Amino acid sequence: MTLAPAHSHGQAVWSDTQLLYALEEVVETELNRHLKVAKEWMPHEYVPWSDGRNFDGVMGGEAWAPDQSKVSDVGRIALVVNLLTEDNLPSYHHEIATLFGRDGAWGTWVHRWTAEEGRHGIVMRDYLLTSRAVDPVQLERFRMAHMSEGFESDNQHSMLHTVAYVAFQELATRISHRNTGHHSGDPVCDRMLARIATDENLHMIFYRNLLEKAFELAPDQTMCAVRDVVVNFRMPGHGMPGFERAAAQIAIGGIYNLRIHHDDVLQPVLRFLKVLKIGGLGPEGLKAQEELGLYMGGLDDQATKFDERREALLARRRARAERS
Template sequence: MTLAPAQRTAPAAAWTDARLLLALEEVVEGELNRHLKVAKEWMPHEYVPWSQGRDFDGVMGGEAWELGQSKVTPLGRVSLVVNLLTEDNLPSYHHEIATMFGRDGAWGTWVHRWTAEEGRHGIAIRDYLLATRAVDPVALERARMEHMGAGFESDNAHSMLHSVAYVAFQELATRISHRNTGHFSGDPLCEQLLAKIANDENLHMVFYRNLLKAALEIAPDLAMQAVRDVVTQFRMPGHGMPGFERSAAQIAIGGIYNLRIHHDDVLMPVLRHLRVLELTGLGPAGLQAQQELGLYMDGLNTQATRFEERQAALLARRAAAAERKAG
């Protein structure tokens, strides 16, 4: 997209959300058309081992769930539940982006397309978990009710640029989480399913990342401030689910998602691709935001290194304890 001179030179104060939505409409249309060309149809039911399924206890009088009925690893089970409960809040996410981006034109078409693609993720994961008896179905349903009952409200509802910046990073974070969960699940079929979901999330990330790039071109100071705010205040969308802190700690120690991964595999790839820390021509507010972002990333890298040291020490103690027990 070639931006008109008036778009490139408009002062930050002139950029209302409504004007930004209009200015970026052409970019959204182009990204939507690109997405539709590269996105490949896939069927969730093809990745569920239905032949492993059987009746549970209750109305059907089947077999009660027990922990040893699935080959999914304990770490994989924890992460699968977190990922599924995150996907379950799709109605709230749809409400957030539909309210912010609207339901008309290219923006609206994208909102509905994104929602449809995200919807199959929860369907596929839940069907897999129940067919393979990987989780307690009663505990899962109660957690779903509690999590969805609380709803979801974005931490980054300051402006539409905050929303765009957040999803540019969050979609990549979700992709990494799904991919690594599959790797640690202990089940090749689960890994294959989550790879399909991760591919969807990657395409969503590319859409929002390219949109953020255009925003940095037309409103660099505002976009830079939004990126700084999102990066320094980032939380995963499932942070409000029951038991999230404990699950997140297990996921971090297990190597599915932690500070090092967040820094190296989520934040830095997007920042590098957009050259956010090298962007020139910023005004005072944008320059300050850029400097604060750079300082934050340096500090986060230091925190990630400290986490790695603690993680290595903990895993070494666990391995030693397991060896003593086995001996």
């Protein structure tokens, strides 16, 4: 097997195996950087254990009721979506371990990433149940339904598509957690989600820096992968029960919507990588770059229209509240 890429239109064409090998040194560098800056933290320190009490059922405690929650309505919806997304970690681990492998620096990163992501699900579930923020029966039924479906990437199972997707998705998750904390109405929840968001940001930096090196090695292929991921982007929780309705409420609530997706997720990564300014591309790369630019312009227009509709809806709600 050769590890030298083939060529097309004067550009190297890399297989997944060749790219994994070529990027191994970058992965090791980024892994070491990550381990130096990542701070150890304990999930149990972020949970208000003294607020906890037995639920109904075998323990004979008190059934959950909405008025027991300190969290806002939109905060409850977002917390369930965020936790169910974290719950599907076994499927995500399978996806990236299958693509990246379990050996060398790649394998070390996959396992480290999985361990850190697992901590997020632990602390969120402990917080939600102890503080009675959400309905525990509904949460468990949703978890069973969502995990039974599993998760399969939309991204054609190419290594470059996966790296591009997680670079954007980790930032999207960070923004979603952070905004959920801000809108939750509970300072304890806000502090916990801020801690999780810090981890997600470090994960984004790892994948973003990897994507930057991929652009140097295989600019056309990487540009096409970024184009495909951005144009077809969906959050990993899209298969959970009631996701469309929950996503609409989260969007109106200002936690995650088109404007946030464009301004706070896509633009920062594209700008950092100078994706729309990269030169030296072949025909396929140039086509992908042009399509990406057109898509971003169209998304900005859609976000503006969404902002106008959202503001009109919120104004009607305020008027109704004032009349009642």
